[in-house]
Every structure is written in structure tokens, then in C-alpha cells.
Amino acid sequence: MRTSIFDLFKIGIGPSSSHTVGPMRAARAFGDELSDSNLLGRTMRVQAELYGSLALTGIGHGTDRAVLLGLSGEQPDTVDPAAIEAILQTIRTDKSLLLAGQHPVPFHEANDLLFHNDLILPGHPNGMRFSAFDDEKQRLLASVFYSVGGGFIVKEGENSAVSQPALDVPYPFSSGAELLEQANGHQLCIWQLMLENECALRPREEVLARIHRLWSVMDACMDRGLHTEGILPGGLNVRRRAMRVVARIKARSLPDPLDGMDWVNAYAMAVNEENAAGGRVVTAPTNGAAGLVPAVGRYYLNFVPGATPDGIVPYLLTAGAIGILYKENASISGAEVGCQGEVGVACSMAAAGLAGAMGAPNEDVEHAAEIGMEHHLGMTCDPIGGLVQIPCIERNAIGAVKAINACRMATQESGGHKVSLDQVIRTMYQTGLDMQSRYKETALAGLAVNVKDC
Numbered sequence: 001m002r003t004s005i006f007d008l009f010k011i012g013i014g015p016s017s018s019h020t021v022g023p024m025r026a027a028r029a030f031g032d033e034l035s036d037s038n039l040l041g042r043t044m045r046v047q048a049e050l051y052g053s054l055a056l057t058g059i060g061h062g063t064d065r066a067v068l069l070g071l072s073g074e075q076p077d078t079v080d081p082a083a084i085e086a087i088l089q090t091i092r093t094d095k096s097l098l099l100a101g102q103h104p105v106p107f108h109e110a111n112d113l114l115f116h117n118d119l120i121l122p123g124h125p126n127g128m129r130f131s132a133f134d135d136e137k138q139r140l141l142a143s144v145f146y147s148v149g150g151g152f153i154v155k156e157g158e159n160s161a162v163s164q165p166a167l168d169v170p171y172p173f174s175s176g177a178e179l180l181e182q183a184n185g186h187q188l189c190i191w192q193l194m195l196e197n198e199c200a201l202r203p204r205e206e207v208l209a210r211i212h213r214l215w216s217v218m219d220a221c222m223d224r225g226l227h228t229e230g231i232l233p234g235g236l237n238v239r240r241r242a243m244r245v246v247a248r249i250k251a252r253s254l255p256d257p258l259d260g261m262d263w264v265n266a267y268a269m270a271v272n273e274e275n276a277a278g279g280r281v282v283t284a285p286t287n288g289a290a291g292l293v294p295a296v297g298r299y300y301l302n303f304v305p306g307a308t309p310d311g312i313v314p315y316l317l318t319a320g321a322i323g324i325l326y327k328e329n330a331s332i333s334g335a336e337v338g339c340q341g342e343v344g345v346a347c348s349m350a351a352a353g354l355a356g357a358m359g360a361p362n363e364d365v366e367h368a369a370e371i372g373m374e375h376h377l378g379m380t381c382d383p384i385g386g387l388v389q390i391p392c393i394e395r396n397a398i399g400a401v402k403a404i405n406a407c408r409m410a411t412q413e414s415g416g417h418k419v420s421l422d423q424v425i426r427t428m429y430q431t432g433l434d435m436q437s438r439y440k441e442t443a444l445a446g447l448a449v450n451v452k453d454c
Ligand code: SF4
Pocket: 288, 289, 334, 338, 339, 340, 342, 343, 380, 381, 382, 383, 387, 388, 389, 391, 392, 395, 441
């Protein structure tokens, strides 16, 4: 086990974890590298090059903006979303940026931020190269980074997922079967096992405070989305819907038996509309799929009999355990395995989290996670215009409802299911690798080419 839930759930900004959060972190890391190697003062020019999916859908996903911000020393979890436009405006007007937040260098976007649409670096479809030059145009430093999904980055030549050290935790697991074996063998719920593992890495009070902080950011994001109207940026003229869904529910003179489903739709769309607008979100496990886990969490709080605010802790810990299995055994990158790796994984996490929060046996939690993925297998990533809007926003709402259904199916009839979580994770990964790359976050196929005039 090499991942903490605080690596998986990251506070960042929209619209994309792989195309916004990851590149911003990589650009910031390059600035730190220059600083740490005492090359910052000698740097007279910096250049960023984007490859593969980052080049093809980078503009729609805000990768250009993320790189500029990261080179300027900003970080996804601390940058003020309301200040971003002003920072970018200054860089673009002055044709200069403050590298690593300290050292001014000229920056001409046309020459210094290059999109290689037809090239893919060998390590991953989301590749970036950063270079720094001195006053004689000699290269001082060049680094390649990959944004491997969910805001995670890997620097070429080091720190790959496989070489990442195992965490020193009391109940390590590397598969769903091991997770069940460890939890059942020690008479722990999956969330309790995760809590003990996290508490081996940092003090218990800090673990609980960070979980509550994650939930408060998710919750605030939902609230903002539920109270905001308008057109989303990017040019597709997509109108926000979450607030109108709520208005319709509240206007009904008689309760509709499916009011709960409408609420879940509104919760999920609220988050993804905020994400599409570049707002503050939590990767769960990615930005494109950020609406599912918060939506099902709020469904738990508002609709499940006996739910308590403290139930959010088992909810997020259980969901995190499942997300880690996908991260370490398959992929959570739409550019690598399609949307099954984003919305499919989020559905699997939320279904398991809901079962865990409701006190279901560990076997039912595993089953809920399995169902949540089984019915997303093969789902492609084909965002129209390269924007994280269509199909992404609705897809989170549909996925959230599916997660609740998966939990209900798994918990209403225990035992005897034929497909294990490990089998479905393996199937998802193999299917993703077999999928043609034009269906994996390139906007070169699917809805992205068949819907041109919206
Ligand atoms: S289609 Fe799915 S994987 Fe692709 S950008 Fe949208 S949410 Fe992410």
C-alpha cells in the first residue's frame, strides 16, 4: 500500500485533476527544482511543452492557465480561485512571470508554451517537458513530468508508482481480497482499518481534522453550485442546472416519489458545475468525477434513516480504501483508461462508502464497490470541445444515482456474488488499455466529434 487517502482526496481547483491540478503541480515542482539547485537566478527563459492528451484537450481543460500559475509558484490547494484571472491577466499583459514566485523572466506564450498535438511521450499520454535557459540560451535544466490522473504527478526517471515506497501501516493491502482478509481477520470494518492505517502516518486528531476539512470543502462546493446560476466558461454555452433542479423540487405542490433522486442529481451537478467554472473542488478521485462522492455523502446525511454527521468519517475512509485499490492496481486517468477510470471509479468508491457509512458488513462493501464499477466498464472519455462539461456533468449525476443503487443491491442480499472487486478492477484496466486512444481524453472521437454545433 503506497497511497494515503489524503493523496487521493486532494483539495484543488477545476476543471481537471489530470489537466489542471497535475500540470500546475508539475510546473510548480520545476520552479522548486530550479530554486533548490540554485539555478533560479541564472534562468533567463523558461519553456513548457505539452504532449498527447494535454496538448489535444489542454486549452479546454485549462492546462495553459495551470502551467502559468504553477510556474509562478501557485499551488492548486492554496491558490485563491477568485484571484486567478488577475494573475493570468498580469502575466499575459506584461509578457513576464515571476518564476517560482521569486524571479522575473520574460514569458511569451506563443513561443514558451508549446502544444505538441501529434506527439506522445513514452511514459503516459499526459506528458510535459519544462526547460530553463541562461542568458546565452544554454539549457540549464530540463525535466519531464507525467500527470497520471487524480492530480498525481510522476517525474521521469524517479518516483514512479511502482518505485514509490510502501507505507508503514499496520494493515497493508494491495488487493480487494487482502483488504477483506485484513479487515475480517482483525475484526475491523474497512473504515476502521483505514483509520488505523492513516493514524500510523500522522496523529489521530490530525487525521480526523483533515477528513472533516475534506468534507467541508466538498460541502461548500455543493452549496456554491446549488446557489449559482449562469453560463459555464469555454464557449459551449452550457447553462448551469443544479439551482434550477432544486427550484423545481421546491415548487412541487405534492412530493414526487423520486424527489430524492432529483436532489442527488442536483448535488452532483452542483459540484461539477463549480468544477467546470474553475472553482475549488476535491479530487474524488479526479476533478471530472468530483461530484459523485460529495453527492452520495449528502444523500447519506439527508436521506438515510439514522445517519449522523459523524458518518461522513466512515464514508470517506471506505471510499478512500476503494479508490486506492484502483489507483494502485489500475488507473484513475481518463487519458489512460477512459471515463470508466474516473466516473466509474468514483461510483465504485461512493457505493462502497455509502455501504460502509450504513454499517454494512465488509463483504457487502466490497460487493457494492464491484457493482459500481461493473456497470461502467468500457465507458469512454469524449468531452465535447475538450471541456469538462458534456458529458461530464450529467455523467456524475447518473453515476451518483447508480452508486446508491449499487449499494442497495449489495446490501439487500448478502453473499454469493460471482464477480469480485479485484476481477472488475482488472477488467477495467485491461479494457482501458485496449481502448483506442482517440476515446481517451483526446476529443478526437465519440460525442466530441458527433456533436459539433452545441
Ligand atoms: S468524460 Fe469522464 S474522464 Fe473524460 S473528462 Fe469527462 S469526466 Fe473526465
